[in-house]
Amino acid sequence: MRNIKLTIEYDGTNYVGFQTQRTKDCKSPTIQETLEKALKRICKHKINLVASGRTDSGVHALAQVANFKTNSKMPLDKFRVAINANIPEDISVTKVEEVASDFHSRYGAKSKIYRYQILNRPYRSVFEGKLCYMIPHKLDFDLMKQEIRCLRGKHDFKAFQAADKKKKKSVRTIKSIKLTQKGDFIIFEIEADGFLFKMVRNIMGTLIEIGRGRFKEGSLKRILKSKNRKLAGPTAPARGLTLIKVKY
Numbered sequence: 001m002r003n004i005k006l007t008i009e010y011d012g013t014n015y016v017g018f019q020t021q022r023t024k025d026c027k028s029p030t031i032q033e034t035l036e037k038a039l040k041r042i043c044k045h046k047i048n049l050v051a052s053g054r055t056d057s058g059v060h061a062l063a064q065v066a067n068f069k070t071n072s073k074m075p076l077d078k079f080r081v082a083i084n085a086n087i088p089e090d091i092s093v094t095k096v097e098e099v100a101s102d103f104h105s106r107y108g109a110k111s112k113i114y115r116y117q118i119l120n121r122p123y124r125s126v127f128e129g130k131l132c133y134m135i136p137h138k139l140d141f142d143l144m145k146q147e148i149r150c151l152r153g154k155h156d157f158k159a160f161q162a163a164d165k166k167k168k169k170s171v172r173t174i175k176s177i178k179l180t181q182k183g184d185f186i187i188f189e190i191e192a193d194g195f196l197f198k199m200v201r202n203i204m205g206t207l208i209e210i211g212r213g214r215f216k217e218g219s220l221k222r223i224l225k226s227k228n229r230k231l232a233g234p235t236a237p238a239r240g241l242t243l244i245k246v247k248y
Contacts, residue, residue: 058238139211206233
């Protein structure tokens with residue numbers, strides 16, 4: 001039995017996230033089920049694709065990682081061609097590797113890097129619109145950059161955790177965090193050993209409120225310590241969020 005690792009790029013606009021939905025009333029496709037259907041045609045048997053983690057509805061990825069087991073003897077280079085020929089153009093398998101039998105995309109991941117992109121100007125971008133959140137109001141970039149410093153290190157991020165059926169411990173370690181400005185774009189990048197449900201988008205929603213002057217200086221640290229989701233800002237839209245890299 002071969003263990004095949006995939007690196008996947010996708011525009012999440014038309015999908016309800018990566019993970020297959022178990023509810024029968026969900027008619028929209030997921031990345032997982034789209035890939036599994038293609039792999040079933042190629043491998044001639046049912047495939048269970050395991051990803052590094054779920055990305056939510058509308059969230060994108062530059063390098064999602066997933067793996068599956070198969071008896072297919074197809075060469076790796078032909079695997080990539082075959083998969084890409086059987087999936088929509090908004091998903092692309094960029095790399096196919098054969099890995100050790102004990103490799104697990106989810107349990108083996110040490111950290112993940114996410115990027116949230118804001119277009120801070122009064123008119124939209126035709127080409128970047130799907131990959132960013134447009135905010136026409138002026139944002140205080142310097143204050144936003146100052147506020148995120150408190151997030152570095154190990155903290156309880158319960159204040160930025162959306163309601164989730166799966167009860168998880170809310171302590172996570174932020175390994176690196178930065179905010180940069182390139183022209184009209186404000187780019188937020190964060191690396192952590194794990195992320196809570198909608199954690200990045202809730203941090204961004206709070207940070208945007210700070211940038212707009214709705215939350216005063218020091219609010220991010222106060223909200224973090226409170227462990228109270230009601231004190232944080234709204235959840236920022238999914239379209240601005242992209243999974244950049246998974247580290248093993």
